[in-house]
Amino acid sequence: MSCLQQEWPEPIVRVQSLSESGVSVIPDRYVKPPSERPNPIISDQPLEVEEANIPLIDLQDLLIGEDIDHGSTIILNQISEACRDWGFFQVVNHGVTLELMHRALEVWRHFFHLPIEDKQVYANSPKTYEGYGSRLGVEKGAILDWSDYFFLHYLPNSIKDCNKWPALPNHMRETIEEYCGQLVKLCGILMKVFSINLGLGEDHLQKSFGGDDFGACMRVNFYPKCPQPDLTLGLSPHSDPGGMTILLPDDHVAGLQVRRGDSWITVKVAPGAFIVNIGDQIQVLSNANYRSVEHRVMVNSAKERVSLAFFYNPKSDLPLEPVKELVTPECPALYTAMTFNEYRLYIRMKGPRGKSQVESLKSPRRIVT
Numbered sequence: 450m451s452c453l454q455q456e457w458p459e460p461i462v463r464v465q466s467l468s469e470s471g472v473s474v475i476p477d478r479y480v481k482p483p484s485e486r487p488n489p490i491i492s493d494q495p496l497e498v499e500e501a502n503i504p505l506i507d508l509q510d511l512l513i514g515e516d517i518d519h520g521s522t523i524i525l526n527q528i529s530e531a532c533r534d535w536g537f538f539q540v541v542n543h544g545v546t547l548e549l550m551h552r553a554l555e556v557w558r559h560f561f562h563l564p565i566e567d568k569q570v571y572a573n574s575p576k577t578y579e580g581y582g583s584r585l586g587v588e589k590g591a592i593l594d595w596s597d598y599f600f601l602h603y604l605p606n607s608i609k610d611c612n613k614w615p616a617l618p619n620h621m622r623e624t625i626e627e628y629c630g631q632l633v634k635l636c637g638i639l640m641k642v643f644s645i646n647l648g649l650g651e652d653h654l655q656k657s658f659g660g661d662d663f664g665a666c667m668r669v670n671f672y673p674k675c676p677q678p679d680l681t682l683g684l685s686p687h688s689d690p691g692g693m694t695i696l697l698p699d700d701h702v703a704g705l706q707v708r709r710g711d712s713w714i715t716v717k718v719a720p721g722a723f724i725v726n727i728g729d730q731i732q733v734l735s736n737a738n739y740r741s742v743e744h745r746v747m748v749n750s751a752k753e754r755v756s757l758a759f760f761y762n763p764k765s766d767l768p769l770e771p772v773k774e775l776v777t778p779e780c781p782a783l784y785t786a787m788t789f790n791e792y793r794l795y796i797r798m799k800g801p802r803g804k805s806q807v808e809s810l811k812s813p814r815r816i817v818t
């Protein structure tokens with residue numbers, strides 16, 4: 450297995466510092482080629498694109514105590530449809546309190562507004578990506594995205610190191626702990642729902658993730674104001690490499706767009722909702738019954754934006770391939786086995802590249818048909 454280098458190929462520039470310096474023209478290295486820029490706001494954009502949104506699903510009646518109510522067929526079907534059709538949905542009545550959601554966003558907003566020296570202590574390297582970062586990928590001369598981030602490991606315990614989490618502001622570490630603990634529970638429930646909906650035993654997907662040895666990490670994204678938002682992106686198109694993602698977006702500012710055919714749909718988030726999306730590993734396990742869908746983030750000149758992306762992942766050294774029950778003569782295995790450790794090296798070296806990686810896993814048999 451190839452290893453990532455220790456250092457970044459160029460000196461790191463904090464996008465937030467650039468933004469706060471008051472430049473009116475963004476440096477060339479953030480300017481995307483014309484075909485990759487966000488669409489200009491066209492007033493005659495078809496109404497169905499303008500008004501479209503990812504499905505909103507109320508989880509209120511999904512559980513009986515701690516167990517999934519297999520009779521809650523309406524909710525199960527809504528989730529099934531959303532996983533097949535959109536790869537994205539939003540959930541309300543998910544069990545996490547509004548107070549905790551709000552507190553988690555606020556401590557992180559506060560962190561990004563600390564003096565640069567307080568953040569610089571956590572500067573990351575491409576070796577593990579843990580800490581305070583400003584680029585994804587190590588290619589010299591790459592065009593960069595207009596964002597900074599903080600990346601941390603939550604599970605497994607063997608790689609969790611709270612000392613690498615910010616010590617400031619007050620209560621940061623307890624808040625991360627509480628928030629991630631709640632999201633692990635929500636993901637556990639959704640893993641069961643996905644398994645049931647795929648016609649598998651309730652614990653099937655979780656077992657494929659390594660049972661209790663699954664992984665979890667979080668990336669907090671900070672998108673500073675941008676003086677030329679039409680020329681760049683906060684995060685380039687990508688699908689999430691892991692199992693599933695639970696995103697808590699900024700409650701004030703939109704920015705996330707999801708691919709739908711040839712269009713980009715701007716997500717309109719319901720109050721108190723989390724956004725859930727399928728990652729590449731569930732696309733592989735489900736033999737593409739569920740798809741990890743490309744998404745990107747736009748920036749704007751009026752408001753900064755914060756988002757918390759929580760990634761629920763398989764144990765990193767297990768080879769993953771389509772589950773046998775979903776492989777039939779009519780639907781042969783679409784992907785060859787790979788561990789998540791090997792898989793995520795690609796995005797860590799090349800940065801966000803649409804869906805090119807999961808496409809490259811396609812097993813040769815399929816291409817012959």
Ligand code: OGA
Binds near residue numbers: 668670704744756
């Ligand atoms: C991500 C992501 C979207 C957002 O972190 O992978 O897609 O709205 N974030 O910040």
Ligand code: NI
Binds near residue numbers: 687689694
């Ligand atoms: Ni993403």
